[in-house]
Amino acid sequence: MLRALLTCVSAVALVAAAGCGSSSGGTDQANTANGPVELTVATFTEFGYEDLLKEYEQAHSNIKITQRKTGQGGPYHQEFLTKLAAGSGLADVQALEEGHLSDFLDKSAKFNDLNQIGPQGLQDRWLKWKYDAGKSKDGKLIGYGTDIGPLAMCYRTDMFAAAGLPTDPAGVKSLFATWDSYFAAGDQFTKATGKAWFDSSAQVFNAMINQLDTGYLNTDDTLAIESNPGIKKSWDQVTSAATHGQSAKLTAFSPEWNSGFKQGAFATKTCPSWMLGVVKEQAGPENAGKWAVTDAxxxxxxxxxxxxxxxxxxxxxxxxxxxxAAWLTAPEQQLKAFKKTGNFPSQVKAMESPELLATTNDYFGATKIGELFAAQAKKVTKAQYKGPKDGQIQENVTSPALSAVEQGKSPSDGWQQVVDGAKKLVR
Known part of the structure; x- marks a missing residue:
């Protein structure tokens, strides 16, 4: 569920390296008396493609594009699965979020192999782990990578100051060194201010789980909820913090959560790169300069x-x-999407672009966010395996259970809810 931001960068260099037109070859030549080729593109939340699709149409007189854009990723992917099973109703280019990727990789027969029908020689365009994660077990490439979500931490400098905590990015590094230090700082903050440290237990828990070598499922698609001690440790840490008043008890992307940014309902926010656009939009211009982001x-x-x-x-x-799809996921296009929405590119040339590395965001104190997230992205060396139902476990099992704990359910009963719910999904 993501949402969770450059003109064609150094046009000569990028065209040579990645090919501004590498993925458009021959399309204009296909123009016939039958009229334009009508394509549909389905996306959820913010991909930053509105202007890019118009640009593509202007360069390809025989192509007409309609974008279907929906809100939250959960309902979008459920509809995706329904239409995939029905054999009709899907767009020509259909976006797919990595948290739900596992539910589609085992249905590779229903997708074109992009290595077969798409432009050739693109495999080195992406970070290796990003490219590999888009391949099914039978070797088909079912998706071109768009963005990634390297993790940083966003925080309210004014609220930190009110609690007597350091406010500059260097000063907060010790607070965010480990989860133990993070939650310890949360206790200090809530005692000093009476306000919440973070927005949602589920948001923090999801970040913690994504750091583990093994997530909810093992590579043989068996359930790892009970066998992976890292999951239970993360559960214990975040539910303990919630029972100590550190959670604002908000459901991500709900109206109350949106309002929470404006109202200063919480002091810290786990911030994958795409979250910066969400923070800026929801906190509004009145809070410009109050939010900061650190690579800690x-x-x-x-x-x-x-x-x-x-x-x-x-x-x-x-x-x-x-x-x-290949053109949209070329480095120069993903750089433009990054500037518009904050979605951090997964393309190697884009991440190395001087223009990206110099990109700042005045809303977050003029921090060089391009450089910051490029450094964070390099810390990821492989993608965590996401087996079938992984996204559903997150959205339909762990998130509701954490919300129940925030509303008074005991952490032990909430954990049993997680175990039982996951077993119902993965048999």
Whole structure:
């Protein structure tokens, strides 16, 4: 569920390295008397593609694009699964969030292999772990990588000052060194101010789980909830903090959560790169300069979020759809999307771009966010395996159980709710 931000950067260099037109080859030549090729692109939340799709149409007179844009990722992916099973109703280019990727990789027969129908020689475009995660067990590449979600920490400097905590990015590093130090600082903050340290137990827990070598499922798709001690340790830490008043008890992306940014309902926020755009939008101009972001993150960082563009076999124009998806995920296009929405590119050339590295965000105190998140991204060396139902466990099992604990359920009873719920999904 993600949401969770440059003109064609150094056009000569990037065209040579990644090819501004590398994925458009031959499409204009396909123009026929039958009229334009009509393509649909389905996305959720903010991908930053509105202007890019218009740009692609202007460069390809025979292509007409309609974008279907929806809100939250959960309902979007459930509808995706329904239409995939029905064999109709999907877009030519269908976005897919990494947390739900596992629910689709085992249905690779329903997707075109982009290595077969798309432009050739693109495999080195992406970080290796990002590219590999888009391949099914039978070797098909079902998705081109869009963004990734390297983790940093956002915090309210004015609220830190009120609690007697350091406010500059260097000064807060010791507070965010480990989860133990993070929650210890949370106790200090809540005692001093009576306010919440973080927005939602589920948001913090998800970041913690994404740092583990093994998540909810083992690589053989068996459930790891009870066998992986890291999951239970994370549960104990975050529920203990919640019972000590550190959680604002808000559901992410709800109206109350949105309002919480404006109202100063919490002091810290786990911030994958795409979250910066959310913070800025929801906190509003009146809070500009009050939020800061630091590369310090408990236990060293990780990845949370990021998406792929797929071409289902339902598409009547798979070649043209693949060319569009390849163009959208080229470094120069993803750099433009980054500037607009904060979605951090997964393309190597984009991450090395001087323009990206120099990118600042005045809303967060003119921090060089490009440089910050590029450094955070390099800390991730492999993607955590996401087996079938992984995204559903997060959204439909652990998040409701954590919310129940925030509302008074005991952590032990909440944990049993997690175990029972996960077992119902993964048999």
């Amino acid at each position: 993150f408990p236990n060293g960082g990780g990845n949370w979020g990021g998406s792929y563009l797929t071409v289902p076999t339902q598409s009547k124009h798979p070649k043209e759809a693949a060319e569009l």
